[in-house]
Amino acid sequence: MRSGSISQAARAVGRTQPAVSTMIQTLEDQIGFALFLRKHGKLTPTPEAQFFLEECEDILGRLERTERTLERISSLQSGKLKIACHPAASSIFIPRLLTQFLKGRDDLEVSLIMRSSDVIEDMIASQQYDLGFSETPSPRASIQQSDYNMECVCVLPADDPLTAKSVVTPVDLAGRPMAVLFDEHSTAIQTEAAFRATGTRFTKRFELRTFLPGLQFVSAGACVMVCDMITVYSHILNAPKSTGLAFRRFAPSVSSSVSILTPGYATQSMAGQAFISDLKSAVKGVQDEIEYALDSPWAEVELQIM
Template sequence: MNLSIRQLVTFREVMRSGSISQAARTVGRTQPAVSAMIATLEDELGFALFLREHGKLTPTPEARFFLEEAEAILARLERTKETLGRIGTLRSGTLRIACHPAASGFFMPRLLTRFAKDKPGLELALIMRSSGVIEDLIASQQYDIGFAETPVPRASIHQRDYDLECVCVLSQDDPLAAREVLMPADLDGRPMAILFEAHTTATQTEAAFQASGHSFNKYLELRTFLPGLQFVAEGLCIMICDMITAYSHLVQNPGPSGLCIRRFRPRISNSVSILTPGYATPSLVTQAFIADLSQALERMPDEIEKALAAP
């Protein structure tokens, strides 16, 4: 049996109108073409759908049963068409994001909120996990997008890397705020906030002080930079901070906040990556959000540069 959608639609119109001529006008075909299509449909089914008496069509009991089936198929097809249309315009679908702590408090939720605002049919999931856990979630295809510190490349993950410069955050009342660039010599012996010992920013920062022969005074050890901003604002310490945390603070606090951002040399970098499953093709909605995320990361250094240039 080889039934077509056009046959089903034509049959439905004949049943609704009770007339070949009226059905032909509705479907935009000639009366002979509709008659031929109904005859072909009956041949395919192996039984008559209409009794033809005195120029009139009378549906058989089989035709009434077949109409229910045809309408169910066409309704399902219409729903599928609508769903695919929503997917094609990014108004429907699922988007599952696993995000590392530095970006999960403000940067990622802000970006995702803007993306989803005109997409009410979108199903979202956003979780915060450590970068190592995110790698495994993406490699196993449990999440569509991971945003994490740059991992060692592996075949099961496709990654797009961004090397972001760390900045020096200090109290706006600190005399060092008058300088455009700060170096280990300027911070010699000053209380410092730093991430846990194994973190790449911590090792780079301590190495910079050692190489210059100046004293590094670890005052506060953190898991993420965000809590350190409060200590810095109170003048308790200075912090070499990742760009995402500094950027998030700037956007949330456009006015005076008690903090000042300055460039630090030698350059301390914090590389982050957009991760997607290596053995899966991203959906259209995933691709669209990755484009937004990429643009936000590319714009971020310019926004930080404005803060660095502020008096």
């Protein structure tokens, strides 16, 4: 009907003219009515054929759109990715990584939500989100997790005399006002235990839910802090120069373990798999960058961290 003749139709689909005539006859037998009137060797479309053509073109249009959608999905350009992230990584680290990941993927929809680590654990276990980035939970069958043990860093005012040291200990901080997370948090427990183990006086001035506001207090000279790597790294990315802060190793080591969480009983989308791969590389990159920075004069590594 588009080409106007059997011979033109045969050339268009790469078939012989008798083959196309047979295909039309078979179709008419299947649907139970004639699509063409045959007079003097010519085919004239029936009104039913006109209606049938409209239906077929609508179906073929949907098939073509579906093919394009599948192509975008296979190239990670289309789909939806739902991510739950704990506060330390939600402001800079994950958004920055997502920005890089989404380049050239304009039709990939992302849902990013910030929640506490215990809430993220339940959201992943119940398959509400595709992946979570949180503090490490206890293992459970409904969650697959990749764990990363990250060393905490001592944060000092930039002009603090202790910046002359490469490693800061509880003895160095005896009686100094400290900012720590809430009492039940593992980093707070480890930090206080390090002071007790050396018989050093621990002075808690600020109790926080996240380390981020503590950076402002340290910069103002109100306290010092033993802080997780993700918060430190995010701060450097956001303000690589003139931060008013210095970062040194703390001994004995205080660890802050983070994990990439995915539902244990669900198949991950291709977009999810690709982003998880990038996230794993980024977490390893944080460790490498901060470790290198702690072993080098800080000013020399600013550009690398940027």
